[in-house]
Amino acid sequence: MSRQQSDLIGTDIDQTIDLPIKPARHPGRWVAIAFVILLTAMFVHTLFTNPRFEWSVVGHYFASDSILLGVRRTLQLTAIAMLTGAGLGVLLAVMRLSPNPVLSGASWLFVWFFRGSPLLVQLLLWYNLSALFPDITLGIPFIGPDFVHIDANVLISPYVAALLGLGLNEAAYSAEIIRAGIISIDHGQTEAAQSIGMSRGRLLRRVVLPQAMRVIIPPLGNDTINMLKMSALVSTIAVPELLFAAQTIYTRTFETIPLLLVAVIWYLIVVSILSVIQYYIERHFARGSSRNLPLTPLQSLRKILGFGPRGLTSGSDEKGSAS
Amino acid sequence: MTMLKEGPTPRIMMQATGVRKSFGALEVLKGIDLAVPHGEVVCLLGQSGSGKSTFLRCINHLERIDFGRIRVDGELIGYTEQNGHLREMHEHEISRQRIHIGMVFQHFNLFPHMTVMQNVIEGPVGVKREKRSDVVEQAQAILKRVGLSEKVNAYPRQLSGGQQQRVAIARALAMRPKLILFDEPTSALDPELVSDVLDVMRDLAESGMTMIVVTHEIAFAREVADRVVFMAGGEIVEQGKPRDVLGNPTHPQTQTFLAKVLV
Numbered sequence: 005m006s007r008q009q010s011d012l013i014g015t016d017i018d019q020t021i022d023l024p025i026k027p028a029r030h031p032g033r034w035v036a037i038a039f040v041i042l043l044t045a046m047f048v049h050t051l052f053t054n055p056r057f058e059w060s061v062v063g064h065y066f067a068s069d070s071i072l073l074g075v076r077r078t079l080q081l082t083a084i085a086m087l088t089g090a091g092l093g094v095l096l097a098v099m100r101l102s103p104n105p106v107l108s109g110a111s112w113l114f115v116w117f118f119r120g121s122p123l124l125v126q127l128l129l130w131y132n133l134s135a136l137f138p139d140i141t142l143g144i145p146f147i148g149p150d151f152v153h154i155d156a157n158v159l160i161s162p163y164v165a166a167l168l169g170l171g172l173n174e175a176a177y178s179a180e181i182i183r184a185g186i187i188s189i190d191h192g193q194t195e196a197a198q199s200i201g202m203s204r205g206r207l208l209r210r211v212v213l214p215q216a217m218r219v220i221i222p223p224l225g226n227d228t229i230n231m232l233k234m235s236a237l238v239s240t241i242a243v244p245e246l247l248f249a250a251q252t253i254y255t256r257t258f259e260t261i262p263l264l265l266v267a268v269i270w271y272l273i274v275v276s277i278l279s280v281i282q283y284y285i286e287r288h289f290a291r292g293s294s295r296n297l298p299l300t301p302l303q304s305l306r307k308i309l310g311f312g313p314r315g316l317t318s319g320s321d322e323k324g325s326a327s
Numbered sequence: 328m329t330m331l332k333e334g335p336t337p338r339i340m341m342q343a344t345g346v347r348k349s350f351g352a353l354e355v356l357k358g359i360d361l362a363v364p365h366g367e368v369v370c371l372l373g374q375s376g377s378g379k380s381t382f383l384r385c386i387n388h389l390e391r392i393d394f395g396r397i398r399v400d401g402e403l404i405g406y407t408e409q410n411g412h413l414r415e416m417h418e419h420e421i422s423r424q425r426i427h428i429g430m431v432f433q434h435f436n437l438f439p440h441m442t443v444m445q446n447v448i449e450g451p452v453g454v455k456r457e458k459r460s461d462v463v464e465q466a467q468a469i470l471k472r473v474g475l476s477e478k479v480n481a482y483p484r485q486l487s488g489g490q491q492q493r494v495a496i497a498r499a500l501a502m503r504p505k506l507i508l509f510d511e512p513t514s515a516l517d518p519e520l521v522s523d524v525l526d527v528m529r530d531l532a533e534s535g536m537t538m539i540v541v542t543h544e545i546a547f548a549r550e551v552a553d554r555v556v557f558m559a560g561g562e563i564v565e566q567g568k569p570r571d572v573l574g575n576p577t578h579p580q581t582q583t584f585l586a587k588v589l590v
Contacts, residue, residue, distance in 0.1 A: 149497065190436075196430075196437060196498075198389065198422070201426070202422065210449070211438055215440055289440075291482070312379060
């Protein structure tokens, strides 16, 4: 390139044009990495050298019958409480958004009470319900004959008290989550559905909720993980879930730390599994919201390893050309 | 529910009498009288805020009217007549009336989580309870008519604005409505996509569909409309054949509006 040419168009050749470019230096990062490695090494060291961890005891009880029963009971409590909570939550959210002031007020009152008081107190209240209502009857109020007559101590077992406490508390929280999801959907969707004659119920089922799920699922997944951990609270009302099972053993053997470790490891395992499930549910409800779905962890692993065109061209786009 | 007989005078598909509507203290419709016979294409013109979109939304009761009556194919919208008084309808009765009134929105309002086909068959299958296989067949024919047979399994977000609006028209058509309301159907489109949608609407008009169209497309109104209705300040100020109203407006409001639009 000649000097005169560049002079003609009024620019000068930059002196650095031929110099190579190197990335910026980050000396601070190396200090941070060294620090983190040091802390990790100290932690791993103490795991292996501190005899009070008693790993052999952890191993002995990890898959023992009573612990496994506790894990199963914890999962059961979480599942039932979440299902009743989310189901009631939908009902409460719809009531709250209803133009009927009685329904919306009732929903507000429910959420106010069950979100406003501590879960532990609610659990204790349900557990001691028989002190308030010794007999529970089903019949015509004030005047009528009673059809069913049950002793509250029999009906409200610790397990039932736990389910009531956890489920109703969750209902209050998920009602707010679901309400937020419903009002996040553009009003044009409602009008379009109305214009083809859809009823309110169908509008909610077919149009609003499926779209609101994208907003609802992440915080609800969060709540599920939270519920799994909060279920440990019911050990205070003698429901034999995971923590209670561990406690029962260590009050007998005094191996407190190893048994608490057993419980913690089990909680971490279950939470990790739940996180993976949540990822796939979110992916399912992302349908139609972006042009291409994100890869699953398995697919991106395949991509990194560089084999299989099978998993990469996201097949859902291709299979549907019509004729 | 009195049906007007087909006879020497054409059947009236939409009749509005003295329709008034306020939002709070603001009166947006100040007594609208309009009759649209079967097969007519009416374009509602006017500045933003003149009440034309609100009036359109009153026809299928997306907005409740304060005074006046609206009839679609003779049937009173939003009220049932019983022994000497009118009773306001329940939500589900209004839904039943809306089945006969198609609507196309400015922002398409397709259901984004459903494919094109699912969008089109949702009404006939889910609401009218028609047989799915029959509906799918009809939907394919309708989608072919609007030029989208290739996009049956696409999701709305994979389509251009013009394609989405044509799906929205197909969704309305699949209900086999008595009339279709268009609420500024091309206002949200990129200029080069407008003609695709207008072509579909022209084709519909030629097939004899009764259409009420709120639009700013003066050229479309001139070419396709049987009648243009000009609204200003919540009232109809001028109406007639497009040639007359657009070519030789008499009302000063119409004159200023057209002067602004036609430069």
